[in-house]
Amino acid sequence: MSLDILQMVLVTIVAAATPLMIAALGEVVVERAGVLNLGVEGMMVLGAATGFAVAVETGSTLVGAAAGAGAGLALSALFGLLTVVLSANQVASGLAMTILGLGLSGLVGASYVGLKRAPAPHLDLPGLTDLPGIGRLVFGQDGFVYFAFALAAGGWWFLWRTRTGLILRAIGDDHTATHALGLQVRTVRFRAVLFGGACAGLAGAYLSLSYTPFWAPAMTAGRGWIALALVVFASWRPLRVLAGALLFGGATVLQLNAQAAGIGLPGQLLSALPYLATILALVLLSLGRRQGGSLAPASLGRVFTPHR
Amino acid sequence: MRIVQGTLVAVLALGIGGAQAQEKKPGEKLKVGFVYVGPVADYGYSYQHDQSRKALAAALGDKVETSFLENVPEADSERSIESLARSGHGLIFTTSFGFMEPTLKVAKKFPKLKFEHATGYKRAANVSTYSARFYEGRYVCGEIAGRLSKTGTLGYIASFPIPEVVSGINAFMLGAQSVNPNIKLKIVWVNTWFDPGKEAEAAKALLAQGADILSQHTDSAAPLQEAEKQGKLAFGQSSDQMRFAPRAQLTSIVDDWDGYVIGEAKAVLDGTWKSHDTWGGIKDGMVVLAPFANMPDDVKAKAEATKKAIADGTLHPFHGPVYKQDGTEVVKAGENAPDPMILGMNWYVKGIGDTLPH
Numbered sequence: 001m002s003l004d005i006l007q008m009v010l011v012t013i014v015a016a017a018t019p020l021m022i023a024a025l026g027e028v029v030v031e032r033a034g035v036l037n038l039g040v041e042g043m044m045v046l047g048a049a050t051g052f053a054v055a056v057e058t059g060s061t062l063v064g065a066a067a068g069a070g071a072g073l074a075l076s077a078l079f080g081l082l083t084v085v086l087s088a089n090q091v092a093s094g095l096a097m098t099i100l101g102l103g104l105s106g107l108v109g110a111s112y113v114g115l116k117r118a119p120a121p122h123l124d125l126p127g128l129t130d131l132p133g134i135g136r137l138v139f140g141q142d143g144f145v146y147f148a149f150a151l152a153a154g155g156w157w158f159l160w161r162t163r164t165g166l167i168l169r170a171i172g173d174d175h176t177a178t179h180a181l182g183l184q185v186r187t188v189r190f191r192a193v194l195f196g197g198a199c200a201g202l203a204g205a206y207l208s209l210s211y212t213p214f215w216a217p218a219m220t221a222g223r224g225w226i227a228l229a230l231v232v233f234a235s236w237r238p239l240r241v242l243a244g245a246l247l248f249g250g251a252t253v254l255q256l257n258a259q260a261a262g263i264g265l266p267g268q269l270l271s272a273l274p275y276l277a278t279i280l281a282l283v284l285l286s287l288g289r290r291q292g293g294s295l296a297p298a299s300l301g302r303v304f305t306p307h308r
Numbered sequence: 309m310r311i312v313q314g315t316l317v318a319v320l321a322l323g324i325g326g327a328q329a330q331e332k333k334p335g336e337k338l339k340v341g342f343v344y345v346g347p348v349a350d351y352g353y354s355y356q357h358d359q360s361r362k363a364l365a366a367a368l369g370d371k372v373e374t375s376f377l378e379n380v381p382e383a384d385s386e387r388s389i390e391s392l393a394r395s396g397h398g399l400i401f402t403t404s405f406g407f408m409e410p411t412l413k414v415a416k417k418f419p420k421l422k423f424e425h426a427t428g429y430k431r432a433a434n435v436s437t438y439s440a441r442f443y444e445g446r447y448v449c450g451e452i453a454g455r456l457s458k459t460g461t462l463g464y465i466a467s468f469p470i471p472e473v474v475s476g477i478n479a480f481m482l483g484a485q486s487v488n489p490n491i492k493l494k495i496v497w498v499n500t501w502f503d504p505g506k507e508a509e510a511a512k513a514l515l516a517q518g519a520d521i522l523s524q525h526t527d528s529a530a531p532l533q534e535a536e537k538q539g540k541l542a543f544g545q546s547s548d549q550m551r552f553a554p555r556a557q558l559t560s561i562v563d564d565w566d567g568y569v570i571g572e573a574k575a576v577l578d579g580t581w582k583s584h585d586t587w588g589g590i591k592d593g594m595v596v597l598a599p600f601a602n603m604p605d606d607v608k609a610k611a612e613a614t615k616k617a618i619a620d621g622t623l624h625p626f627h628g629p630v631y632k633q634d635g636t637e638v639v640k641a642g643e644n645a646p647d648p649m650i651l652g653m654n655w656y657v658k659g660i661g662d663t664l665p666h
Contacts, residue, residue, distance in 0.1 A: 005516045008516045012509060113351065114551055116551070119537075211508065212504040212505060212507075212508050212528070212533065214504075214530075216351070216502075217347035217349050217379075218379060218502070219504050219505075221500070221503035221505065221506070252506065252509065253509050256513045259513070259662075260494050260514045260516070260517040260519075261517055262494065
């Protein structure tokens, strides 16, 4: 019995961490290129609405997920146009995208409220899924979860093991110098923004297609903002995003389970657990860092105009 | 996020409405405004209130003009309410507990306008309060759950420790105890009214701990869906959510504000409106139970009987003796809990194992 509960808790933690992971990994790439996209929440919620609507119309979860990513990408294209091409203020544009995304998602999802569909299928591997203990944890998740882990590994490989990744990080650290070297600052940034938007949209589609398979307005409930915090928490590193997402998701799930189990801790303390865990992790991180100085990309959030 | 959205809505409303506080002249349309804490499409609390807004428009036709602001965060609601006051509304419904102080503040600034605050307890000369005796419905639900639970453990997803929620938990537990004295109740506080993901996580946690019937005081259908997925049973919240869980929903406590909202608007039109407090229950049609489903006929019949007994006053959910957790008797045998006690309830009844957060 208790082993079953432990397994269920772990499966739930992985599922709760998945949307945070996908959205934050996208945002890591965007911010590494020097752009601060505060529109993650809007892109996520638009992805949730569009993903659900398209999945209902086509009957395919895969097409729905692709449409969700596409919706996030479309909204981020607008963001990229404003901030990268027209050099608008990134903070204001990002907030505008969040508001726009919430409004648009209400419009897109209006006639899909109250519908339900089966959640995304879990990809069971015969034999492996039935392994005691870890079987269901590792081999019984849905496609989004596997994709999130692949994205973390892929993101790490791209940023630290490829020349394009090196260029992207260099642009994020000093856009003037990289521009002087003849690198395509705005092209790279625009592509990074599109990638981040697609990830946010996909994270939203995960919520409406797999996690809680229905559409309700504002159903992301602030997860886009948590993803943004997660990027800072992970000091702009993909593998730390993975660990951080499990920690953020895990703290919430654990406190709910502790309550259900009747563990006699006061409610406020249980509710504060995620934040306490965050503070503790941040302290440990900065203790482990000897040199000091900021870990953020040096040009993060700064507007780049090439002809000045 | 809702802060930004709510602000935007408020700013827009200010812009469109202009800054004139107008008093209604005879024969002129009455503008009725509604402020919702959630989205109107939540198929829950805000949705039900919006149904009443539509019913009002249908019932009084061209005598009224209605408008609403949705997703208004409680902490930042003052300017949203004020924007309605400034844009010529004569009657404003603020529909969430957390709008209480902001409503009173705005009402003080606009003494000629009438305000209606749902689920609060503070009134003024131009502020009425209204609420429904949700606990009556919860008692019926508790009794059904007590009869149907196989594991003897029920789960409850709670939002915030305010009296309305606490009295609901107690009534649910007393209803369950009335048919199964040894029943156990596990409670999870999610500290939000609406977050489908978190509500689903709470439902999973409760089901994993052996609860086989869930009740919720949050607004999304996620817990119902989780119960449906795992082949367990659950109660809907605020509106009939059968569509989300046709095999899991036993019934749902439906808020029906139509009669009240229409009555108050008529009173303002007639000039007979007075500040007062309304607390309606099953008898008044304010608390409606969605058709009983997914249960054997005898349980259904008994639930109908209990519902009727509450409606005609022969059964009171808090009929003594009622004991607190520590065994103190709060309602003597043969007596019913007085309304102020229910409205200020901040303790659990005997038999609940958890500690109430404060």
